[in-house]
Amino acid sequence: MGRRVVASYCSSFLKSEMLHIYRQVKALRGVDTFVVTKEVQNAERFPFDRIEIIPKRRTNLLLHGWLKFVERRPPIVYRGEYQTLDSLLERHGADLMHIYFGHTGVHLLPFIEQWDKPCVVSFHGADVAHKPEIKDYPAKLRRLFNAVPLVFARSQSLVERLIQLGCPPEKLRINRTGIPLNEFPFVDRQPPANGKWRIVQACRLIPKKGVATSLRAFAIFKKDNPRAEFLIAGKGPLQPELEMLAGGLGILRDVHFLGFLSQPKLQQLYASSHLFLHPSEISPNQDQEGVPNSVLEAMATGLPVAATRHGGIPEAVDHGRTGFLVAEEDHVGLANAMQLITSSPALLKQMGERAHSTVIERFGQDAQIDQLESFYEEAITMNGTSEPVKSRPVARLAPQFAESLPAK
Incomplete structure (x- = not known):
């Protein structure tokens, strides 16, 4: 079996208080990984070689308006991120995507539900709070729980909170912070x-x-x-x-x-x-x-x-x-x-x-990373894939006049 390829998705890579995420991504050794992000922050403090920045697509105002106001599609669709994300994951041959933070998982729900590879999402604390700025956040979290094979929590207390929010207990895994x-x-x-x-x-x-x-x-x-x-x-x-x-x-x-x-x-x-x-x-x-x-x-x-x-x-x-x-x-x-x-x-x-x-x-960091990589393999196996396979393209979510994504 070839080495697995894991995409580590974090909307911003990285805010100052996210050192624990940097340590985790840097410490992965049994899989190959690359970072997917919308913006790079604190690059001197958190240097990393393999970063894919999701570019802002050129705006087709007609398409944007149609998707947002007529079809009422979510932001990931009308902002053009959907096809971009699919393209870069395909280019890297990703077997799994690890999404950091529950609210980011909610944002990516339309993609998660369409992609034929598994995603896992990790919760860190603030993402189990009430979020009035995200419409129907509890209901969307339940959709997210249904869409992924495994859900990670940093502590038993967060496991209990996620169960209250509707996560099936059998999907939960404790993914503790590892200290070097x-x-x-x-x-x-x-x-x-x-x-x-x-x-x-x-x-x-x-x-x-x-x-x-x-x-x-x-x-x-x-x-x-x-x-x-x-x-x-x-x-x-x-x-x-x-x-x-x-x-x-x-x-x-x-x-x-x-x-x-x-x-x-x-x-x-x-x-x-x-x-x-x-x-x-x-x-x-x-x-x-x-x-x-x-x-x-x-x-x-x-x-x-x-x-x-x-x-x-x-x-x-x-x-x-x-x-x-x-x-x-x-x-x-x-x-x-x-x-x-x-x-x-x-x-x-x-x-x-x-x-x-x-x-x-x-x-200890080494033991926690070993466990995390075993969770990745478990999620891939649950998705029905024992060997790396080529991904199928996701379904198009735009009318025929949508701009196609240039091949890279």
Whole structure:
């Protein structure tokens, strides 16, 4: 059997917060892969050789209007993406397409339902939220579940949410984030001799990350640890509001908003810190975490974690062994957890060692990539193809006056 060819579809390749996708695509070794995207972002940070950019087709206004307003076809059709995607997948001999994010799968539904090769779609958290900007999103998700052989989720918590949304349980596979362990070496944690505890959180500054809860907890913690400082790595729309909160709590001088950091600088930040916070909370629209990448990276370096019982976090953080978990938005409980960990040198050391071991056992990149590639093969086999075969062209979705796609 020849090597499988997998198309990795991501609408933007890649936003800063999508490092986990880059790691996954780069680490594939048992299949050949290429990326399909509408736009390239952060190319210096995420270099990749095999990228196919879906070009914007020249607009035939008559055809565009006919498809959009008369036939009421979806955007993938009237924007001309449909035939373009079919052509490039055929040119590469793709055996399967892995679509990142559920809402992208919904956008591609007309293609998925016509293409004679299998697609799989992975859900990451925000894509299980209510999306009023997408008409009939829950119903379209159910169509998507029916159209693909397998659905990937980053955590058991997302599996449960997808079942609530109508995904057949037998189609679900957990596809965990894999951490390249060599990039996050273990550091033995000892209390600071001068009492200057370094508390860290790394995330986008958006509501579900719970940074406001972290600030309120740190304000309590600081009363008994006046030399402590809180370092926040990440950017986001809530930064002005969070800075105002820190000022109101009287801790702004010791709270440092560092922005997005390069991987080497983030590794240095983890290595020089003592405790990691991540009190995620579910948002009103049901946006939630899988297993946050930063939690796993921090744990890999030996950082104990104080976090919440939210999403997939309890699947990584063992309460009382590698950290402590509290209820969402419970800043007093979070402060107590911080105090418990930092008040015992033995607990600080033991939790850090166990955290490192947990990531090795559950989230090592090599094992997760092996499993992902086995899921690809399972989906291809479910589609009835044991050997690579030439794809049949998809049905035309346009009237006879449609522009044909130039052969490449």
